[in-house]
Amino acid sequence: MNVGHAPDVQRPSAAPSSDGSAGPFTGTGQLFRLAARRDRVRLPVWLIGLTAVIGASTNALVGFYDTPVKQAGYAATVENSAVSRLMGGTPYDVDTFGGILAYEITAVAGVTVALMVIFLVTRHIRGEEESGNAELVRSAVTGRHAALAATLALASVASGLAGLLVAGVLALSGVAVGPSLLFGAGLAAIGLAFTAVAAVAAQVASTARTALGGAILVMLALFIVRGIGAVEDNWLTWLAPFGWQDEIRPFGERAQGWPLLVSIGFAAVVLALAAWLAARRDFGAGLLQARAGRPTAAGWLRTPMALAFRMQRGLLLAWGVGLVVLAAVFGAVGREVRTMIDSNPEVGQVILGQIDDVVLGYLSFVTHFMGVTVATYAVVSALRLRREEESGRADAVLAGGVSRTRWALSGIVVTAGCSALMAVAVGLGVGLTHGLVSDDMARVGPLLGAALGTLPAVWTLAAVAFALHGWVPRWTALVWLPTAWAFIQAYLGDLLDFPDGISGLSPFWHLPKVPAESFEPVAFVVLTGLALALTALGVAGLRRRDLA
Amino acid sequence: MAAIELRDVVKTFGAVRALDGFDLEVEAGEVHGFLGPNGSGKSTAIRLLLGLLRPDSGGATLLGGDPWRDAPTLHRRLAYVPGEVNLWPNLTGGEVIDLLGRLRGGLDQRRRADLVERFGLDPTRRCGTYSKGNRQKVALVAALASDVELYLLDEPTSGLDPLMEAEFQTWVRESRPEGSTVLLSSHILAEVEALCDRVSIIRAGRRVQSGTLADLRHHTRTTVVADTSADDETTAAALRGLAGIHHLSLERGRLVMEVESHDLAGVLRHLADLGVTSLQAHPPTLEELFLHEYGEVPT
Numbered sequence: 015m016n017v018g019h020a021p022d023v024q025r026p027s028a029a030p031s032s033d034g035s036a037g038p039f040t041g042t043g044q045l046f047r048l049a050a051r052r053d054r055v056r057l058p059v060w061l062i063g064l065t066a067v068i069g070a071s072t073n074a075l076v077g078f079y080d081t082p083v084k085q086a087g088y089a090a091t092v093e094n095s096a097v098s099r100l101m102g103g104t105p106y107d108v109d110t111f112g113g114i115l116a117y118e119i120t121a122v123a124g125v126t127v128a129l130m131v132i133f134l135v136t137r138h139i140r141g142e143e144e145s146g147n148a149e150l151v152r153s154a155v156t157g158r159h160a161a162l163a164a165t166l167a168l169a170s171v172a173s174g175l176a177g178l179l180v181a182g183v184l185a186l187s188g189v190a191v192g193p194s195l196l197f198g199a200g201l202a203a204i205g206l207a208f209t210a211v212a213a214v215a216a217q218v219a220s221t222a223r224t225a226l227g228g229a230i231l232v233m234l235a236l237f238i239v240r241g242i243g244a245v246e247d248n249w250l251t252w253l254a255p256f257g258w259q260d261e262i263r264p265f266g267e268r269a270q271g272w273p274l275l276v277s278i279g280f281a282a283v284v285l286a287l288a289a290w291l292a293a294r295r296d297f298g299a300g301l302l303q304a305r306a307g308r309p310t311a312a313g314w315l316r317t318p319m320a321l322a323f324r325m326q327r328g329l330l331l332a333w334g335v336g337l338v339v340l341a342a343v344f345g346a347v348g349r350e351v352r353t354m355i356d357s358n359p360e361v362g363q364v365i366l367g368q369i370d371d372v373v374l375g376y377l378s379f380v381t382h383f384m385g386v387t388v389a390t391y392a393v394v395s396a397l398r399l400r401r402e403e404e405s406g407r408a409d410a411v412l413a414g415g416v417s418r419t420r421w422a423l424s425g426i427v428v429t430a431g432c433s434a435l436m437a438v439a440v441g442l443g444v445g446l447t448h449g450l451v452s453d454d455m456a457r458v459g460p461l462l463g464a465a466l467g468t469l470p471a472v473w474t475l476a477a478v479a480f481a482l483h484g485w486v487p488r489w490t491a492l493v494w495l496p497t498a499w500a501f502i503q504a505y506l507g508d509l510l511d512f513p514d515g516i517s518g519l520s521p522f523w524h525l526p527k528v529p530a531e532s533f534e535p536v537a538f539v540v541l542t543g544l545a546l547a548l549t550a551l552g553v554a555g556l557r558r559r560d561l562a
Numbered sequence: 563m564a565a566i567e568l569r570d571v572v573k574t575f576g577a578v579r580a581l582d583g584f585d586l587e588v589e590a591g592e593v594h595g596f597l598g599p600n601g602s603g604k605s606t607a608i609r610l611l612l613g614l615l616r617p618d619s620g621g622a623t624l625l626g627g628d629p630w631r632d633a634p635t636l637h638r639r640l641a642y643v644p645g646e647v648n649l650w651p652n653l654t655g656g657e658v659i660d661l662l663g664r665l666r667g668g669l670d671q672r673r674r675a676d677l678v679e680r681f682g683l684d685p686t687r688r689c690g691t692y693s694k695g696n697r698q699k700v701a702l703v704a705a706l707a708s709d710v711e712l713y714l715l716d717e718p719t720s721g722l723d724p725l726m727e728a729e730f731q732t733w734v735r736e737s738r739p740e741g742s743t744v745l746l747s748s749h750i751l752a753e754v755e756a757l758c759d760r761v762s763i764i765r766a767g768r769r770v771q772s773g774t775l776a777d778l779r780h781h782t783r784t785t786v787v788a789d790t791s792a793d794d795e796t797t798a799a800a801l802r803g804l805a806g807i808h809h810l811s812l813e814r815g816r817l818v819m820e821v822e823s824h825d826l827a828g829v830l831r832h833l834a835d836l837g838v839t840s841l842q843a844h845p846p847t848l849e850e851l852f853l854h855e856y857g858e859v860p861t
Binding site: 310 | 613634642651658662688701
């Protein structure tokens with residue numbers, strides 16, 4: 015598409031000015047089509063993936079809650095479940111079929127849509143500026159706000175489509191069309207809100223990576239705030255877009271559309287801020303300016319391993335903070351599990367004498383879930399090796415008297431070591447906060463052990479990345495498939511009840527649910543061995559092939 | 563002893579034959595120009611010498627070793643500047659220079675400081691904020707500050723301004739370590755002409771010429787411009803039928819032609835008889851040589 019073709023851009027679709035001269039939005043239509051074309055694979059993958067996961071979940075639920083008795087049972091369960099509240103928010107109308115379906119999928123759908131637009135917006139605004147593509151576009155007849163407007167339009171379209179698709183899935187599952195659409199609209203509104211958040215992040219940060227990380231951090235913080243609000247049943251839910259969606263309550267008699275306006279209003283205000291910032295910063299710069307660095311390297315920066323570690327310092331810090339906060343929240347909520355059971359005599363009677371089991375079950379879920387999250391870090395870290403090769407930076411190291419094995423091992427050791435460090439942080443985070451709120455430090459040790467017990471599965475996923483990198487470098491990113499699967503299995507596995515052969519594709523499935531179940535040395539050793547074998551395989555492949 | 567020797571090397575990427583029976587010899591101690599248009603296989607040949615690529619067939623020797631098998635040991639004796647310089651965006655230029663030098667076993671701090679000064683590089687900035695030219699400077703300083711036997715330079719001055727290019731040339735001529743070898747890939751002909759003892763020309767993965775500039779020129783034509791006192795018809799008649807003259811043009815006593823080098827003596831004898839009042843002859847520039855090798859006629 016020819017963005018520089020003046021006669022075309024002189025009649026922009028977004029903001030035609032009366033005299034035909036260029037305004038701040040000139041060229042938006044052209045840029046929108048360019049952006050849509052560049053994302054013609056990526057965006058459908060997000061949308062189809064979302065629809066597939068949501069479709070599978072609702073499909074599994076349909077038979078479970080077809081009678082009022084079963085629905086009431088569900089309501090009783092989740093209304094008293096801290097985990098449900100933390101992840102799914104305040105349960106409204108969960109004694110209706112639509113309410114149940116929506117409550118089960120809301121966390122996955124909301125976070126996925128938010129991530130989709132955050133990736134999209136930061137990539138198109140900040141990433142384009144970094145690669146220099148945007149400079150060509152800016153030099154053509156395009157207005158100051160055209161690139162931003164085009165990106166936001168694309169993100170809005172994507173959010174709208176996501177909402178429609180999810181509404182369609184609900185409707186096909188047998189939920190009434192009106193409420194389904196209202197739920198979908200709520201989802202689209204989440205997309206809109208985070209489009210605005212990402213737009214601001216893209217103006218404030220001076221690199222695409224910082225913008226992406228910042229926006230995701232804000233998203234996770236808002237998700238946790240909403241979750242805590244729902245657990246404590248207080249006003250905190252009103253601070254986050256996820257909470258505004260809950261307040262629509264599409265499936266009961268108190269359905270209301272006006273919380274949508276809160277999201278839209280929030281998006282409008284935040285977008286105005288983004289536009290104001292955009293107009294005030296230099297091209298390529300951010301509000302946070304890069305500082306001058308050291309003119310010479312520190313004494314320890316002299317080996318490939320030191321370099322690999324130095325390159326991951328930021329990654330390690332960001333993930334470390336994020337994981338510890340998440341672990342602390344999970345740990346602290348552990349107390350609520352007990353409180354809720356104590357305060358509800360009926361539930362208490364059903365599981366009398368098993369309160370400890372419920373708490374243990376909760377902590378096992380947390381350990382498993384956090385393990386998969388640590389694995390995500392490990393995969394990101396493992397993929398750094400491929401990035402080094404692809405960018406040509408590996409050439410510089412390998413031309414400096416470093417063997418391929420040594421180069422590969424530097425990345426592998428840093429990934430393995432740092433993910434172990436993360437597991438320690440997670441285990442201590444959950445254990446200490448849980449110990450503090452429940453006045454019982456006896457669980458710190460076992461929880462730390464449980465977190466370390468997930469490491470073989472973490473390493474196995476990272477090793478898949480190393481093996482792919484060694485033999486089929488172009489397809490290294492496929493490691494995200496088993497990683498995404500591990501997440502789905504961890505979060506929805508009990509619900510979807512897959513055959514063992516399919517669940518077993520997640521390495522985490524093979525590990526016992528510690529601390530509810532006891533540690534199994536065989537699984538630990540076998541998975542660690544598998545990780546080592548895959549890694550060795552990857553190094554062997556790397557030693558014999560051409561480098562990119 | 564040859565510092566670099568490639569014999570009948572073939573390297574394919576899928577259907578593309580990037581190197582197609584390629585030969586290259588670089589003697590120890592010489593500055594060897596490696597010329598060819600974009601996509602002719604220069605970078606492939608250099609990356610092969612670095613052991614980053616493995617040849618499909620043919621023999622390769624680098625500093626007496628096997629570039630694939632002995633890569634790490636050989637690399638301690640060489641320095642490399644890639645054609646496209648990508649650096650770690652969150653390290654500063656200074657950090658990268660030190661790191662790359664230390665990987666090779668340390669670099670000369672005095673030379674490092676001198677080169678940073680000469681190239682006008684700000685070593686405190688992060689590589690992510692450098693322009694292409696500045697990234698090039700970082701790679702150059704890192705390579706040139708190390709005391710090694712062989713410098714593999716893949717278009718080292720692309721992206722540098724003329725002043726910096728001159729600094730680079732000064733280094734090659736005056737400051738490089740005694741006895742060191744330089745393989746200088748380039749498509750900037752003037753640079754090669756100014757620096758190189760010998761030149762190899764690569765085209766579509768094959769070597770089409772190799773030798774000293776004098777050798778190469780011997781095979782080609784000299785441009786001769788002369789003013790004569792004779793009228794144009796006489797001149798034309800005198801030169802007609804002489805061997806080795808091409809592209810003759812005549813206008814009001816001014817004569818421009820190209821003469822094959824080995825016929826130059828005979829042509830000049832005839833010119834003398836025509837009463838030459840002024841004469842310029844210049845040997846073919848590398849540019850003309852280059853075009854000659856690609857089958858196009860210099861204008």
